[in-house]
Amino acid sequence: MADTPKPEELAGIDYLPPLFRGWINEPAQIRPGIYCYAAKPKNLDYVGMPNAREWNPVDDDWKLPENWKEIILDGIRERLEKFRSFKLFMDICVRCGACADKCHFFIGSGDPKNMPVLRAELLRSIYRKNFTVGGKIFGILAGARDLTEDVLKELWYYLYQCTECRRCSLFCPYGIDTAEITMMGRELINLLGLNIDWIAAPVANCYRTGNHLGIQPHAYKDMMDFFTDEIEEITNIKVEPSFNRKGAEILFITPSGDVFADPGTYTCMGYMMLFHYLQEQGLDITWSTYASEGGNFGYFTSHEMAKRLNAKMYAEAERLGVKWILGGECGHMWRILNQYMDTWNGPPDFLEEPVSPITGTKFENAKTTKMVHITEFTADLIKHNKLKLDPSRNDHLVMTYHDSCNTARGMGIFEEPRYVINNVCNNFYEMPPETIREQTFCCGSGAGLNAGEDMELRMRGGLPRANAVKHVHEKHGVNMLACICAIDRAVLTSSMEYWVPEVNVTGVHELVGNALVFEGEGERTTDLRGEPLAGMEEEEDV
Amino acid sequence: MNFILGILISSIAVTIIVLIPLLGVGAWNLYTLFGIIIPYAAMATFFIGIVVKVIGWGRSPVPFRIPTTAGQQWSLPWIKPSPIDNPKTTMGVVVRMIFEVLTFRSLFRNTRLEYRRTEGGPKLDYEWEKWLWLAALVFHYCFLVIFLRHFRFFLEPVPGFVSLLESLDGFMQMGVLPIIGFGLPGVYLTDMLLMAALTYLFLRRIYIHQTRYISLPADYFPLFLLLALGTTGLLMRHFLRVDITAVKELAIGLFKFSPDPKILSGIGVLFYIHLFIVCVLIAYFPFSKLMHFAGIFLSPTRNLSNNSRFVRHVNPWNYPVKTHTYEEYEDEFREPMIEAGLPVEKGAESTGETEEAESGEKE
Amino acid sequence: MDLENFLINNRSNIIKKWRGVILASYPEGSQRFLAKEKSRFANPVGHVIDRDIETLYDELVKGEVIDKITSCLDNIIRIRAVQDFKPSHAISFVLGLKKVVREELEGSPVENGLWGQLQAFETRVDEVVLLAFDIFSQCRQKICDIRVNEVKNQVGRLLERANLVCEIPENEADI
Numbered sequence A: 001m002a003d004t005p006k007p008e009e010l011a012g013i014d015y016l017p018p019l020f021r022g023w024i025n026e027p028a029q030i031r032p033g034i035y036c037y038a039a040k041p042k043n044l045d046y047v048g049m050p051n052a053r054e055w056n057p058v059d060d061d062w063k064l065p066e067n068w069k070e071i072i073l074d075g076i077r078e079r080l081e082k083f084r085s086f087k088l089f090m091d092i093c094v095r096c097g098a099c100a101d102k103c104h105f106f107i108g109s110g111d112p113k114n115m116p117v118l119r120a121e122l123l124r125s126i127y128r129k130n131f132t133v134g135g136k137i138f139g140i141l142a143g144a145r146d147l148t149e150d151v152l153k154e155l156w157y158y159l160y161q162c163t164e165c166r167r168c169s170l171f172c173p174y175g176i177d178t179a180e181i182t183m184m185g186r187e188l189i190n191l192l193g194l195n196i197d198w199i200a201a202p203v204a205n206c207y208r209t210g211n212h213l214g215i216q217p218h219a220y221k222d223m224m225d226f227f228t229d230e231i232e233e234i235t236n237i238k239v240e241p242s243f244n245r246k247g248a249e250i251l252f253i254t255p256s257g258d259v260f261a262d263p264g265t266y267t268c269m270g271y272m273m274l275f276h277y278l279q280e281q282g283l284d285i286t287w288s289t290y291a292s293e294g295g296n297f298g299y300f301t302s303h304e305m306a307k308r309l310n311a312k313m314y315a316e317a318e319r320l321g322v323k324w325i326l327g328g329e330c331g332h333m334w335r336i337l338n339q340y341m342d343t344w345n346g347p348p349d350f351l352e353e354p355v356s357p358i359t360g361t362k363f364e365n366a367k368t369t370k371m372v373h374i375t376e377f378t379a380d381l382i383k384h385n386k387l388k389l390d391p392s393r394n395d396h397l398v399m400t401y402h403d404s405c406n407t408a409r410g411m412g413i414f415e416e417p418r419y420v421i422n423n424v425c426n427n428f429y430e431m432p433p434e435t436i437r438e439q440t441f442c443c444g445s446g447a448g449l450n451a452g453e454d455m456e457l458r459m460r461g462g463l464p465r466a467n468a469v470k471h472v473h474e475k476h477g478v479n480m481l482a483c484i485c486a487i488d489r490a491v492l493t494s495s496m497e498y499w500v501p502e503v504n505v506t507g508v509h510e511l512v513g514n515a516l517v518f519e520g521e522g523e524r525t526t527d528l529r530g531e532p533l534a535g536m537e538e539e540e541d542v
Numbered sequence B: 001m002n003f004i005l006g007i008l009i010s011s012i013a014v015t016i017i018v019l020i021p022l023l024g025v026g027a028w029n030l031y032t033l034f035g036i037i038i039p040y041a042a043m044a045t046f047f048i049g050i051v052v053k054v055i056g057w058g059r060s061p062v063p064f065r066i067p068t069t070a071g072q073q074w075s076l077p078w079i080k081p082s083p084i085d086n087p088k089t090t091m092g093v094v095v096r097m098i099f100e101v102l103t104f105r106s107l108f109r110n111t112r113l114e115y116r117r118t119e120g121g122p123k124l125d126y127e128w129e130k131w132l133w134l135a136a137l138v139f140h141y142c143f144l145v146i147f148l149r150h151f152r153f154f155l156e157p158v159p160g161f162v163s164l165l166e167s168l169d170g171f172m173q174m175g176v177l178p179i180i181g182f183g184l185p186g187v188y189l190t191d192m193l194l195m196a197a198l199t200y201l202f203l204r205r206i207y208i209h210q211t212r213y214i215s216l217p218a219d220y221f222p223l224f225l226l227l228a229l230g231t232t233g234l235l236m237r238h239f240l241r242v243d244i245t246a247v248k249e250l251a252i253g254l255f256k257f258s259p260d261p262k263i264l265s266g267i268g269v270l271f272y273i274h275l276f277i278v279c280v281l282i283a284y285f286p287f288s289k290l291m292h293f294a295g296i297f298l299s300p301t302r303n304l305s306n307n308s309r310f311v312r313h314v315n316p317w318n319y320p321v322k323t324h325t326y327e328e329y330e331d332e333f334r335e336p337m338i339e340a341g342l343p344v345e346k347g348a349e350s351t352g353e354t355e356e357a358e359s360g361e362k363e
Numbered sequence C: 001m002d003l004e005n006f007l008i009n010n011r012s013n014i015i016k017k018w019r020g021v022i023l024a025s026y027p028e029g030s031q032r033f034l035a036k037e038k039s040r041f042a043n044p045v046g047h048v049i050d051r052d053i054e055t056l057y058d059e060l061v062k063g064e065v066i067d068k069i070t071s072c073l074d075n076i077i078r079i080r081a082v083q084d085f086k087p088s089h090a091i092s093f094v095l096g097l098k099k100v101v102r103e104e105l106e107g108s109p110v111e112n113g114l115w116g117q118l119q120a121f122e123t124r125v126d127e128v129v130l131l132a133f134d135i136f137s138q139c140r141q142k143i144c145d146i147r148v149n150e151v152k153n154q155v156g157r158l159l160e161r162a163n164l165v166c167e168i169p170e171n172e173a174d175i
């Protein structure tokens, strides 16, 4: 950015490549604003990850171990034997290009190396050279290349430009999932200690304190007390959450972002109000400070690290002796709960098949995992008329809804949140069909890329989503974007601030909290954020 | 790899492949080599190669259940699930796979809501963005039909379905559309479509910048090879006829593992070129992206049901990992927890020996 | 024919070339996608370029409504500010218009008074460049602000609670 351009560069950029060049011999330039800072050694050390050291991605010397090539190649071999997905996806891509223009990073940056197929080819080219007959014989003609430091750096650079959103996989005729390839790639470079600190620090924190931010138990409790006060101020209702309570029926786990980062905090207040409301009807629920993180940045490091962090959920459920677990609004947390948790750390025989204590509904779809999504839980309550709701309290909001990639393409929870929103709000408009549900566009900052130093990357990646929001904003006056993901709540706020400043971001249960009518509560003049309700603007001024 | 270079190299390779039998048979009369040995070698490579490859894939386990969910999950009884795009049962998966394999459903998904601006303002519209899907589908079905039609040469008597296919395929041209049928005897619709689809698949690779950027010689090569295969086939059928009876005798002999070397020299060199291209194609198959035909059946994002919340999926190499237990956690934070009124397992008095190094730094 | 008429008559041609100049600043592998993909949701970048340079051009020719010019420029530059461009590259496309217009003018039947008009037009373009520079800076500033806000949002409440933030009391602030 800072270099002064030469005059000929100013005149216009000549992008026509020479005859014999292609992507394969065009090394990547690591640019500020795009790459994330390197993992600090203490964070890798704390969880026992290899090759912890100070290093800087823009330095020439990455301080790799002497036998780094061997480590990577052995790592590839091991993963080929462990994951059919990886082995298959290395072999069968026909480079048809169907996935090419589906990635938000390609759409927003115009950088062709951000085409999913090319991201995968970066790793595939190494695979071909070392593991296939054709690649060994025909070399570059078969798209094979040697593993050099430049190649490693390029791979690193582009692995941290993928949010593992799986949009590409939806359109591939063979279901090749570049997210899966990115996950393998990240495992590999982690063998060399090449993590980014935005992932490594939360991992270390989560391991130690139970949540990404490194919040100690008393501070966690303190924060919740603070919410209790705020809720009381707005509604005159005193909620009483309990913590680490043995013998409760249900354990509630949500991402720590909800407890500490705005605007997730309002969603957290929404949960607290809902639980308080249901207390009389027999809800017996506890929070935990030990398992105080639903999210799992280990998942952006390696399967093993993810499993180590995830283990706390069942461990805590067993210790507290609860019957089942309720999970808050989070994206990758739910992909993990749906597709990995039971396999990693199950079977949770000490738990029971989840049954809603209020409606008696059996959550048969959570029979073995024993973990229910809070929008499933709330949708069921609303369907059974167990909540008194006043949707007009959300009349100052014109809503749209963003499907988070992980809950969309790694789970398929589309209707539940929409059902809840439609029952607590009066104004709801969908974004265009090719930008929602299974085709949803990523927020642009998932998979551990929600750091600060890569803000340009995030803004580009967020453009396709923001563009669709802008469309409904202009067409219907939408001013609030709902989602069921803690990362979304934090990063879409930033993305909106840049692209569509008129739109704010909320969790679904913040809306529920607004609409929930308690016995004997005072008249509300503001929503949970302290914004005046529709029709209350003047009173506020008095 | 630049695309011009890629195309050059691939076309040179295919030219050489055409020249080899031209010289081998035309100039040096190596009939047995090209008529018997190479076909057997190629077939052996094909079958063994595919089996080895597929077993290789199969040997790697599927540790996690990672279907790409493309529709509503099965959850509450009153919410309508999407049984094919987000299959709950094996049945759903089977239907999903059938759609994938027979209709290339994922490619078809490329629906696009179009946004055009006309004088009057913005206008929403659908544009047909499915050329890749169409060409791929046409190519594969034509390939299949042509392959099946070839059974006419391999089997005696000719099976009924082959004759039926032939008459359907030819009838379209000759009977229904006599004008386009050139009046040539037995022009097959599939032949024309196959060549057209292949040409399109090639042209789009250069025309669309994204595919031009990602294409390797390994992408142009099979296309050129197939084009050459089709061209030699058409030439034999319509212009430079070869002795069909002899070809059939050879083919049946080959399949019965008792080929008769005497008939070999009676067949024109064009046939040997055609045959050699087929041999190269099938021998190349197991080592290339063409293995996608088998791979799709094993693809974990497509062939698994999304049931991991109610049916346990087992990872055969699952191993125990080191975790940070609650005891370790409480040992570190016991005091502040007690102070904040959080319940603890062990009372404060029993903590003496656990005050360790780390608790110092948090103050 | 005076310059304004010339610019109006050759509108579509000039815009097409100008758009070409902008697209040429993107890598080869994606130019066609940006140019051809018509869906505004699948291709927001190409769509914005398409739409906003047209309006920008019209306003430049008429020399009117500064608000519209600003908003069009903002749309385009907001995107370029987060792509792989140096600041000069991000806004140089505006200058590209001068070159395109001069090329178009060559050999066309325009009368003598043209020189003065062309100078006036080019001055307008230069002014727009300055405006573009302002907008670019604002966008970059915005990115910095967002970074700061995020840090605040992430730990702000926590620090507040823990009494770790020590704010200067109101009444002492203006010492």
Ligand code: HEM
Binding pocket: A094, A095, A096, A173, A174, B100, B101, B102, B104, B136, B140, B201, B219, B222, B223, B290, B292, B293, B296
């Ligand atoms: C079962 C599902 C299948 C799907 C979804 C599929 C899809 C595709 C696609 C998308 C292409 C690429 C076209 C391009 O070049 O852009 C292709 C190429 C090809 N396929 Fe398939 N295919 C399938 C099965 C098969 C089978 C069973 C065969 C043959 C035995 C086959 C043989 C080929 C060949 C020879 C090509 C070469 C053309 C090229 O290289 O592009 N495919 N296929």
Ligand code: SF4
Binding pocket: A092, A093, A094, A095, A096, A097, A098, A099, A100, A116, A117, A171, A172, A173, A174, A175, A176
């Ligand atoms: S859609 Fe699938 S087969 Fe086609 S290029 Fe992408 S990954 Fe490869």
Ligand code: SF4
Binding pocket: A102, A103, A104, A105, A115, A116, A119, A161, A162, A163, A164, A165, A166, A167, A168, A169, A178, A179, A182, A442
């Ligand atoms: S998973 Fe998402 S971010 Fe990664 S390559 Fe695919 S579309 Fe792009």
